[in-house]
Amino acid sequence: MVNVLFFVLAGLAIACAVSCVYHKNPLYSAISLIGVLLSLACIYLTLAAPFIAIVQILVYAGAIMVLVVFVIMLLNLDEDKPLTRLRYLYPIGGALGVVLLAQTLFVFYAVTKAPHQASEQGNVIGQTMSIGTAMYTEYLLPVEIVGVLLLMAIVGAMIMSRRMREPNLELVEGSKEDGE
Amino acid sequence: MEEALKTAFPFIAISIGILLVFGGVMMIVAYTVLAERKVLGWIQGRIGPNRVGPWGLLQPFADLFKFIFKEDLVPDKSTKFVYYLAPIVALTAAFMPMIVYPFGPPINVDLAAWLPYGLGEGITQIPLRVADLDVGILYVLAITSVGVYGIALAGWSSNSKYSLMGGLRSSAQMISYELAMGASVIGVVLLAGTLSLGGIIDAQIHAPWWSRWFIVPQFVGFVVFLIAAFAETNRVPFDLPEAETELVAGFHTEYSALKFALFFMAEYVNMFTVSVMCVTLFLGGWYIPGLDWVARQTDLVWLFGVGTVGYALISHVGFLLKIFAFLFLYIWVRGTLPRFRFDQLMNFGWKFLLPVALGNVIVTVILVFLMNR
Numbered sequence: 001m002v003n004v005l006f007f008v009l010a011g012l013a014i015a016c017a018v019s020c021v022y023h024k025n026p027l028y029s030a031i032s033l034i035g036v037l038l039s040l041a042c043i044y045l046t047l048a049a050p051f052i053a054i055v056q057i058l059v060y061a062g063a064i065m066v067l068v069v070f071v072i073m074l075l076n077l078d079e080d081k082p083l084t085r086l087r088y089l090y091p092i093g094g095a096l097g098v099v100l101l102a103q104t105l106f107v108f109y110a111v112t113k114a115p116h117q118a119s120e121q122g123n124v125i126g127q128t129m130s131i132g133t134a135m136y137t138e139y140l141l142p143v144e145i146v147g148v149l150l151l152m153a154i155v156g157a158m159i160m161s162r163r164m165r166e167p168n169l170e171l172v173e174g175s176k177e178d179g180e
Numbered sequence: 181m182e183e184a185l186k187t188a189f190p191f192i193a194i195s196i197g198i199l200l201v202f203g204g205v206m207m208i209v210a211y212t213v214l215a216e217r218k219v220l221g222w223i224q225g226r227i228g229p230n231r232v233g234p235w236g237l238l239q240p241f242a243d244l245f246k247f248i249f250k251e252d253l254v255p256d257k258s259t260k261f262v263y264y265l266a267p268i269v270a271l272t273a274a275f276m277p278m279i280v281y282p283f284g285p286p287i288n289v290d291l292a293a294w295l296p297y298g299l300g301e302g303i304t305q306i307p308l309r310v311a312d313l314d315v316g317i318l319y320v321l322a323i324t325s326v327g328v329y330g331i332a333l334a335g336w337s338s339n340s341k342y343s344l345m346g347g348l349r350s351s352a353q354m355i356s357y358e359l360a361m362g363a364s365v366i367g368v369v370l371l372a373g374t375l376s377l378g379g380i381i382d383a384q385i386h387a388p389w390w391s392r393w394f395i396v397p398q399f400v401g402f403v404v405f406l407i408a409a410f411a412e413t414n415r416v417p418f419d420l421p422e423a424e425t426e427l428v429a430g431f432h433t434e435y436s437a438l439k440f441a442l443f444f445m446a447e448y449v450n451m452f453t454v455s456v457m458c459v460t461l462f463l464g465g466w467y468i469p470g471l472d473w474v475a476r477q478t479d480l481v482w483l484f485g486v487g488t489v490g491y492a493l494i495s496h497v498g499f500l501l502k503i504f505a506f507l508f509l510y511i512w513v514r515g516t517l518p519r520f521r522f523d524q525l526m527n528f529g530w531k532f533l534l535p536v537a538l539g540n541v542i543v544t545v546i547l548v549f550l551m552n553r
Contacts, residue, residue, distance in 0.1 A: 027262070027336065034329065054318040062325030063355070069329065070351050073336045073344065128314055128375055 005046050013039035026072045030065060037061045051128045197310045201278050208503075209448045210240035216511045223515035247441035255338060255434045262337035267435065267442035270330025274449035277320045281456045282377050284308035284466045284496035288487035308466075308492060309378070316377040317365055320457060321358070324412065328354045330446065331414075331431045338434035346430025349420045349522060353411055356529040357418075361408035363537035367401040367544040368394050368461045381465035392469050395462040400540040402462045404533055409454035411529065413447060416514040420522050455506035459499065466499035 016035035023029045037060045044053035135143050214229065214236065221228025229236040254263065286305040313319050328351055335347015369375060371394060372383035384394055391397045411418040422430030432443045459465060471494065475484030484491055520528070 027259075031262070031265075031333075050313060050315050051318075054315045054322050058318060058322040058325060062322055062328075062358075066325070066328050066332070066351060066355055069332055070348070070355075073332065073348060073351075
């Protein structure tokens with residue numbers, strides 16, 4: 001049962017990922033990406049990790065992709081223009097693809113080599129409580145570093161989007177000279 | 181045969197549960213529409229629909245058949261695939277939270293004696309819900325946040341300026357108020373110590389007497405949640421996405437017949453969802469304080485005792501009454517308040533509601549820490 005579900009969901013995820021890359025229309029790509037994220041969330045559910053699954057939907061599908069769709073709707077890109085400008089990125093993309101493939105193969109290799117033992121806490125490992133406990137004891141430092149990073153990002157975003165009106169800030173004078 | 185039946189039993193039981201919940205919620209939603217038209221009529225000094233059936237009681241079905249048989253117009257220049265996808269997304273996202281609604285307390289019953297082939301072996305309780313997810317609240321919030329796509333995509337794919345403006349407004353509005361809604365829930369989660377809806381009701385039952393309903397210690401959270409809920413469901417006074425005086429009908433301007441009906445249903449199912457959330461998080465869910473005390477005083481344990489059918493039924497009715505009160509509040513507010521301007525809406529969400537919700541979280545954290553010390 002779970003195996004069948006896995007192959008259905010994994011197939012859906014791959015199909016959506018291909019359609020995400022294939023489509024010229026950015027909105028179709030965005031919708032496909034949402035499909036990828038939702039199928040991944042379902043796979044997490046079959047792996048008994050409900051918290052990760054829900055957070056995947058909440059953060060990626062529910063917040064980030066909404067913003068992406070929002071921007072696409074506002075920009076109204078013209079679809080016909082060929083993207084010759086970005087030609088030089090093709091080899092880089094190919095190289096990254098090779099790296100990704102190697103990584104996947106390595107994961108397969110590592111999984112087959114690893115001993116098949118169910119861990120003792122196997123039944124609580126994906127639960128909310130164990131994630132919370134781990135985050136605030138074992139991984140406290142990384143969590144706090146991420147918190148500081150996010151705070152910096154928020155402050156940075158506010159500075160970028162704000163119009164500087166105070167006369168003693170250089171930004172205003174610079175932009176005035178530019179003739180804004 | 182027996183083996184097959186035994187393997188299939190959990191799926192059959194869950195399917196029956198889903199069908200019951202679906203049917204029940206759809207009936208309530210259908211009559212919410214009628215109630216809305218009636219109550220709005222009374223507020224505005226009219227009678228409301230009273231022609232179809234006695235006292236207009238068959239009006240929802242008449243509406244449904246009308247929607248089915250109307251001509252389905254699809255705009256020529258629309259993006260067909262997305263245009264068809266949008267109402268489906270909206271309604272699916274509205275339906276999915278149904279499975280975690282806690283409709284009542286579990287009934288203690290020894291099913292082994294009732295079902296053939298030993299199917300009920302080991303089942304001593306019938307829960308009045310489909311699933312009690314470990315992450316119930318997050319699940320509801322996540323699924324409702326996916327519902328934005330229905331509206332945004334509908335606005336974009338219709339290829340009409342009114343629809344696009346409606347879709348844009350609604351995405352912006354829902355992103356903004358989702359934050360305040362999520363933040364207002366954190367206080368309740370801190371007090372209950374769990375994310376599951378059933379667990380939160382249990383926490384309220386076992387709380388000290390003055391905080392049996394979390395509305396008392398979390399009043400600020402409740403008010404923020406209620407306001408955000410109005411905005412999340414695109415209801416008056418936050419119905420900017422379909423402001424009829426400026427945007428014709430907003431995101432569903434170009435939708436007709438059954439596709440429009442799907443959006444319409446999604447809105448009312450969403451209303452039901454946020455009412456359930458409000459009742460469960462802040463008003464004790466199905467819990468009616470004093471019912472167990474009555475049982476002890478009057479020797480009517482078979483009727484009021486915890487785990488009996490009577491207790492479950494009374495609690496379930498109590499739950500429905502609380503929800504109807506919220507649905508009435510929605511209609512009442514719609515008949516009373518004017519609409520916000522869009523900049524007022526954004527300013528209110530970001531500069532007032534979110535800070536208040538975050539302040540509430542900080543105060544709750546400090547108090548919970550001091551009381552648990």
